[in-house]
Amino acid sequence: MLALIILWNVLTRGSCHNFILMIGDGMGLQEVKAASVFASGADGSLSFQSFPHVGTMTTSNADGEVTDSAASATAMATGVKVQNHVISRRLPGDDSPLATVLEEFCSHGFGGGVVTTTRVTHATPAAFLAHVNSRDDEQTISTQIVAAGPDVVFGGSGLSQSQAIAMGASFLSTRDEILTLAASSSPPRRAVASFTFDQDGHMPYEYDRISSGRTDVPTLSELSRAALRVLEQFSDGFFLMIEGGRIDHAGHANDVVRNVYETVEFSNAVAAVKSWADLRRLNDTTIIVTADHETGGMTFLSGGRGVVPSVSWTTGWHTGVDVGAWGWGEHGSFVVPHFDNTAIHSFAKQALNDS
Numbered sequence: 001m002l003a004l005i006i007l008w009n010v011l012t013r014g015s016c017h018n019f020i021l022m023i024g025d026g027m028g029l030q031e032v033k034a035a036s037v038f039a040s041g042a043d044g045s046l047s048f049q050s051f052p053h054v055g056t057m058t059t060s061n062a063d064g065e066v067t068d069s070a071a072s073a074t075a076m077a078t079g080v081k082v083q084n085h086v087i088s089r090r091l092p093g094d095d096s097p098l099a100t101v102l103e104e105f106c107s108h109g110f111g112g113g114v115v116t117t118t119r120v121t122h123a124t125p126a127a128f129l130a131h132v133n134s135r136d137d138e139q140t141i142s143t144q145i146v147a148a149g150p151d152v153v154f155g156g157s158g159l160s161q162s163q164a165i166a167m168g169a170s171f172l173s174t175r176d177e178i179l180t181l182a183a184s185s186s187p188p189r190r191a192v193a194s195f196t197f198d199q200d201g202h203m204p205y206e207y208d209r210i211s212s213g214r215t216d217v218p219t220l221s222e223l224s225r226a227a228l229r230v231l232e233q234f235s236d237g238f239f240l241m242i243e244g245g246r247i248d249h250a251g252h253a254n255d256v257v258r259n260v261y262e263t264v265e266f267s268n269a270v271a272a273v274k275s276w277a278d279l280r281r282l283n284d285t286t287i288i289v290t291a292d293h294e295t296g297g298m299t300f301l302s303g304g305r306g307v308v309p310s311v312s313w314t315t316g317w318h319t320g321v322d323v324g325a326w327g328w329g330e331h332g333s334f335v336v337p338h339f340d341n342t343a344i345h346s347f348a349k350q351a352l353n354d355s
């Protein structure tokens, strides 16, 4: 009888499907190349460049224009193209809120969270958790994130300790707390982490974190490991969006040093996530790495290991070039040679429907 019960439990055990979307904001293919040459002396060395499935992705918004982060993240989160500045509402259209894949995971009892290096109310994380006409309405975005009640929100400013308490979440504000959480045998069910560096409320650029000795601020890799420690408690699966949010800011500033440091640390975060998935020894996790758009019109010219690359720039804003996409794990093969950013939503929904 016992053997039968064990067999029944094995046969009917819910299968787990974790979907981890990693977005390098403004990380075009030339940015990837520049960072790779800086890191190793050669292109192709960043963690995700060896993923088995590689493609390119179109990013234009609902008007067929160069996208901003709000429209591109909305396309990935909801599968619907919208106008720039819109956060997961049907515009053009009837202005109705668009369900996001993170909300859909959570409504089915799975885990859900976001990790970023910008304010947590910034456009990319907001598009997975909020529904407003303008990305600038960060006060409303903050309120809506609390109401959405995700399990992990890690990044810069945007949520207060009292908001975290209202969500039933632990509030973390030091690097030590993040490192302790990542190694904890009894992590909290929910966690919010907030780190600010300047009046913009973002986390410091990786270059500045290192050069100014901000050992009290965690890296994106460290935040990612801690986020996984919380979400892996959802034995049926979870959705996690991790953003390297300030590659874009360095692109706007045509700041090649900070751009490559941000991209290398984003690659480190991908490696940390893949190591976590490898250690599970279960083919139950999908990692998709991509960008929302390119920023700055960068062209890599020359460089070498540890040498600040020589690049040219064409703009201080975004460009409409296709970005890269890399897939690994259970549904990594969803990444085909060429697809549109709205397909990211379908990929994650497929993982959800398998759960």
Ligand SMILES: [Zn+2]
Pocket (backbone or CB within 6 Å): 026, 069, 248, 249, 252, 295, 318
């Ligand atoms: Zn931008």
